[in-house]
Amino acid sequence: MAASVALQRRSSLASQRSSRRFSSDASSMFVSTEEATLINDRIDEEIRKEASRLKDAKRREIKVLLLGQAESGKSTLQKQFQLFYASKSLDAERHSWIPVVYFNIIKALRMIFAELDHEITSQTPNEPLSSSAVRHELNDLRIKLLPLLSLENTLASELSGGVAIAGGRTGAYVRLGWQSLISSTLATSSDTKKSRVENRTRETTLLVARTLAVAVDDIEALWMHESIRFYIQKRKIRLDDSASYFLGHIQKIAEPEYTPSNDDILNVRLQTLGIMEHSIPIYTGGKTYDWKLYDVGGARGQVLASTPSYVPKIVANAYTESDTLGYRILMMFLEEDPKTNRIDDSLQLFSTICSNPLLKDAHLVVLLNKADILREKLDAKTKVRKYITSFGDRPNTFEAVSDYFRSHFIQVYRRKGASPGRPLYVHFSSMLVRIRHNTTPWIKLKYLYIKTIGHKSNAKHHIGR
């Protein structure tokens, strides 16, 4: 690659030089030997500089591939990085998150009503919905919220730029360049088609904002309604992680001057479509390193989990420049939930990653994310053994559960992928906890990249916690 750039540069410099000579002095078309040597030396010097610049840029590039299940927190990690290392760029796009927050709220309301319908048809005696008065109250609220609910698909379509996924209902998906379509701060393009789309999206956002302002008390009444509390507690109404956060802050969000806070941005749920590349400059030890995060949409993650042979293709599509793809770090995200046994799927995927020769030089970081939810469930006395029989009689504590999961990944690593140049790190994480310099796994990441940018020969076979 560097060599071919250098060659192209040599021929373009040579042709620039010869055409300049020809036009300035048409009578002497031939160059003397000394002059030719001079030109040649100058070109060589340029090539040397170019090659060393490219080499330096490559050395300062840290490519991180994020793989994992849908909703496991990959994009949230990317936002954390942006917040911590490039907060100004996040400020610039803050407004573009407003319609996404609105979308999360409308989707949560739609899900609540869908679950209520299900409960009404199942007619369980002695539950709130067996009372006709309760059914009437909730129906009144639904009618009042209909104008807002009816905007879901329009908003989703604006956010996704008309992209719909075959077989599913309309959703909102983030894909490359989406923010330029909806951010008022970025609306400077003179391109008429683009500005028409921007105007339309802004109008939709304004319409939703006005409808939300009218509906805010009804949303709060629904959210605080005793029967809704009852069904959520009984887990008969299951919502996205973001739902309770946004519905709990509805009064603030419905204000006319609402701007999303950092926590709002971290809590927002927007599915990633395809592969998004994010470039974040990080200053360490007197140098700026270009961290490139490749965020692979989890819809594909699901495919990865079900057909592991797909992994090399995905990885190769993400970047195809060199034999090892140049990834320095591979992060695999898992959402740990003792209520669903995803560990087998996850271990299978991890095993494929470990034995993939394209990733032979990448450090492996397994993040068992949403540890906060795991803790909550264990505190609420959810028994892991009930869902994962092989957990056996181990104590139902966070320490025992995390050791159990960690040991499975270490076992696969030892069998399939252990090598001195490719250490494994397994962390339990919560991506909603703001990065601080002294919090795990951020310390580990820092340590990791100091190691990765250091001399490979010093790296030892290593399993980190």
Ligand SMILES: Nc1nc2c(ncn2[C@@H]2O[C@H](COP(=O)(O)OP(=O)(O)OP(=O)(O)O)[C@@H](O)[C@H]2O)c(=O)[nH]1
């Ligand atoms: N409680 C909790 N919620 C989290 C955590 N990490 C992410 N979330 C939330 O989980 C939801 C999904 O997170 P995303 O980052 O969008 O997930 P993703 O892996 O990028 O999903 P895809 O783009 O579909 O592949 C968001 O609402 C996040 O706010 C965590 O550690 N704890």
Ligand SMILES: [Mg+2]
């Ligand atoms: Mg994502």
